[in-house]
Amino acid sequence: EAGVTQSPRYAVLQEGQAVSFWCDPISGHDTLYWYQQPRDQGPQLLVYFRDEAVIDNSQLPSDRFSAVRPKGTNSTLKIQSAKQGDTATYLCASRQTAEVFFGKGTRLTVV
Amino acid sequence: AQSVTQPDARVTVSEGASLQLRCKYSYFGTPYLFWYVQYPRQGLQLLLKYYPGDPVVQGVNGFEAEFSKSNSSFHLRKASVHWSDWAVYFCAVSPGYQNFYFGKGTSLTVIP
Numbered sequence: 001e002a003g004v005t006q007s008p009r010y011a012v013l014q015e016g017q018a019v020s021f022w023c024d025p026i027s028g029h030d031t032l033y034w035y036q037q038p039r040d041q042g043p044q045l046l047v048y049f050r051d052e053a054v055i056d057n058s059q060l061p062s063d064r065f066s067a068v069r070p071k072g073t074n075s076t077l078k079i080q081s082a083k084q085g086d087t088a089t090y091l092c093a094s095r096q097t098a099e100v101f102f103g104k105g106t107r108l109t110v111v
Numbered sequence: 112a113q114s115v116t117q118p119d120a121r122v123t124v125s126e127g128a129s130l131q132l133r134c135k136y137s138y139f140g141t142p143y144l145f146w147y148v149q150y151p152r153q154g155l156q157l158l159l160k161y162y163p164g165d166p167v168v169q170g171v172n173g174f175e176a177e178f179s180k181s182n183s184s185f186h187l188r189k190a191s192v193h194w195s196d197w198a199v200y201f202c203a204v205s206p207g208y209q210n211f212y213f214g215k216g217t218s219l220t221v222i223p
Contacts, residue, residue, distance in 0.1 A: 004154070033211075042115075042201050042213030043155070056210060091154060100211065102147075102154035 002026065004103035006092050012109045013082045021077045021106045025094030029101075031055075034067055034077050035091040037105070043091055049075065082110045113138040115202050117214035124192050125222045132187040132217045134202030143205040144185040146176055149216070150198045158200075161185060172196070197221045 005024040013019055025032050031050050035043035046065065047057040051072035060067065064083075069075040079086055089105040116135045124130050136142060141163050147155040159170025166178040176187045185202060202214045 040120075040216070042203075042215045043211075044213070045210055048210065093155075098160070098208075099157055102156070104152065104154045107152075 004092055004094050004101050006090075006103035006106055008106055009104065010107050010109075012111065014111055015083055016081050019079050019082060019108065021090050021092075021108075023075045023077070023092030023094075023103060025073065025075070025092070026096075026101055029094035029096045030072070031095050032069055032075050033091075033093040033100070034075070035093065036088045037091055038088045046077070046090075079108075082108075084110045086110050113142065113204050113206050113212050115204050115212055115214035117200075117202055117217050119217050120215065121218045121220065123220040123222060126194050127191050130187075130189040130192045130196070130219070132200050132202075132219070134185045134187065134214060136183055136185060136202070136204045138183075138204055138206055140206070141180065143208050144176075144178060145203040145205065145211070146170065146174070146185075146187050147201045147203060147213075148198045149201065155201065158187070192219075192221055194221045194223060 007022050033048040034046045037043045047060045047067045049069045064080045067077045087110050089107045091105045093100050093102045114137045144161040146158040149155050158174050159168050161168050161178050169175050174189050178185050199216045199218050201216045203211045205211045
């Protein structure tokens with residue numbers, strides 16, 4: 001089966017610019033996660049959905065970050081005004097039952 | 112609050128040697144525990160998972176891990192390391208199998 005697909009794979013921005021990340025989970029997976037992974041760190045949850053509903057977005061910087069999953073399938077994570085501290089890899093993951101599957105991530109560099 | 116500590120940021124072993132990567136978790140109760148591996152420019156791949164039951168779990172590529180409630184640990188082991196095991200390894204805890212809390216990872220280097 002196809003895995004979790006993310007695009008773009010890489011992005012380079014100047015501070016203040018906006019960027020969107022797109023995730024296509026595995027078909028039929030109801031739960032979708034967005035993680036932020038700074039360099040040499042473990043992934044840290046930003047938000048997760050079950051179908052189209054946000055279950056937990058407590059770690060999402062709401063002033064600049066937003067995430068949607070309008071039809072309970074694909075999802076978009078947007079950074080409104082990027083800062084250098086947002087430099088990280090953004091990972092999308094999905095699951096239906098036991099196992100979580102991760103995409104290859106989008107590596108964001110903010111200069 | 113739940114958390115995971117991987118005390119060794121970097122580990123170097125010779126090919127063919129045995130390996131242990133350490134993981135300590137903090138969680139009130141018995142959690143679900145996982146080990147993931149991350150190769151360069153790749154997503155995380157599941158090595159093995161623990162659900163309450165047999166404390167020793169087998170994973171892919173000869174990896175196994177042992178859960179210890181008394182020590183709050185879930186160490187990863189392999190009897191004989193191969194050069195292809197060169198990667199970053201993450202331990203994770205999941206209370207109630209909802210969210211996942213990851214450690215900072217252990218970078219494994221394999222010397223030929």
